[in-house]
Amino acid sequence: MSALAETLSDVLPETNSSNYNPGPAAKFLPMGSGDRLLTNEELEAALRSVGAARYHILHPFHQRMNAGELTRAQMQAWALNRYCYQAVIPRKDALILAQSDDPAFHREWRKHIVDHDGDDAGSEGAIRRWIKLAEGVSFDPEMVISTRYALPATRYAVVSYIDLVTKHSLLVAVASSLTEMFSEAAIAQRVPAMLARYDYITEETLTYFTPRLTQAPRDADFALAYVCTNADTPQKQADAVNALIAKCDMLWAMLDALEYAYVDPANTPPGAFCPEDLQAMRRARIMITPASRPYLPDHIQLRFDALYGRSILLAPEKDALAG
């Protein structure tokens, strides 16, 4: 691993190091455990404490969502961007399958892929259900599927998730899925909150979540057992905790980007989905007073184009999509 941290090297110490280096995991391990091997109960408690401190349900964006404070456009932005993550999950899981040569592991892990892609026996799959959710918040499914209007930062996070499961051990890849340990509680909180606080959201809109209430704990149980069995050195135990921290960071960063672009300060980057009410919100920030002088708005440049022989106003591209 190079000196440059990318996805994980900030949290995963050098794997070929002979010295125990827990990295950020240290804060989540039992006090005074030093470099001894943790019991399974201690390791599980450490993993759960990562979720309790850093799972994205704690992010201000999710807290606003559960409090009923998001506009429909902000909800659309969430559905649009989160789709990028949903859609990459079967690829991520296929890469995990490809790291193992154990048929029993394959049989168990391929359930992740089936759950997301659906099957011929009538399951439409989580990706299709997520598209329904996007439709439920009045978003054109084709636009969601194209992901063209997602935030660049969302796509970078997703690329880095693929990078994480490709460049590290199977143990790390499996441990990064352990956010599923926390999703049941998050869904149990989110679904009633959304139904109660957004009149356009119905149970039909939220069918994505129902099967996840049983699938996620089943998958998490298997992954946790795998991690407990295979993290057989103190370093590997720390690696597993760090992998979960890295995954939490990724989910957190996706919400940071959403909040920055659509809520506070609502600076949507050029080219990304920019609903009409956010455009109006930005226009409303402009105060005209007697002392006002004519300025060009932020990001707009007046420029003489010698090639075309005319003065032009150059503005970052914004795509106005009906809210």
Add this chain to the structure above:
Amino acid sequence: MSALAETLSDVLPETNSSNYNPGPAAKFLPMGSGDRLLTNEELEAALRSVGAARYHILHPFHQRMNAGELTRAQMQAWALNRYCYQAVIPRKDALILAQSDDPAFHREWRKHIVDHDGDDAGSEGAIRRWIKLAEGVSFDPEMVISTRYALPATRYAVVSYIDLVTKHSLLVAVASSLTEMFSEAAIAQRVPAMLARYDYITEETLTYFTPRLTQAPRDADFALAYVCTNADTPQKQADAVNALIAKCDMLWAMLDALEYAYVDPANTPPGAFCPEDLQAMRRARIMITPASRPYLPDHIQLRFDALYGRSILLAPEKDALAG
């Protein structure tokens, strides 16, 4: 390319498509040019108009920087995060070298690597000069080099840059470097502004920028000539423009993340550099009035830990580093 857009597929149409699809480049091509091959002058004008609209010098964070509005801690956060980008450049350029079997191209392009890594003839290289800049804003160089406290979003952007030059054509990889066409003007604006407006910044701090004033235009001239020669179909011309858009998106996203974490609303993600004055800024937001009721701060959870038999306050990890 899959239906899922990652780094580039939002802006790069399917490369094996027989139909011309300019994607977002359409807005930057001469009006009415349809799918005809542009002249070199028109292609260069289109590329320059991307920079004029979307180069990161237009981002609010850079505008604040040039206006003298950033605190030293915000400047530190910028130096720390931008280091991740600087440090990956020689790897990115090595991957570009690896895509070509032309010794003449190699001889020219390896200058990028020498410029960043330095040589035995006395050039210390841009990466070393960037570390000096970080030291100039009172940052521990070891902490910068470790990149452990950089924003996850910064690392994801950098991973995606590597992904871009690895997964697409040499033409696309070369075109993505064309932001160097715009850096001379940006540096000419930034250096005097920083010297005038931040008393702790000296010419010594900013030695990073001086050689870039000649290196970047030299590299940009070569890359532009390469793109003009090798983008020999309307689709390839649009691909080149889209590659430059994608690169601008990446630089823009790095500043979005900085602004969100350290300026507005200054929600630093767990685990990232969090200087003391920002911690104080967040504390100052708490208003105590007669109507106040005791709440736990954002992200803090009170939880009974059955395993350890005690109530604990769980908080996202924050690393306080002296400013």
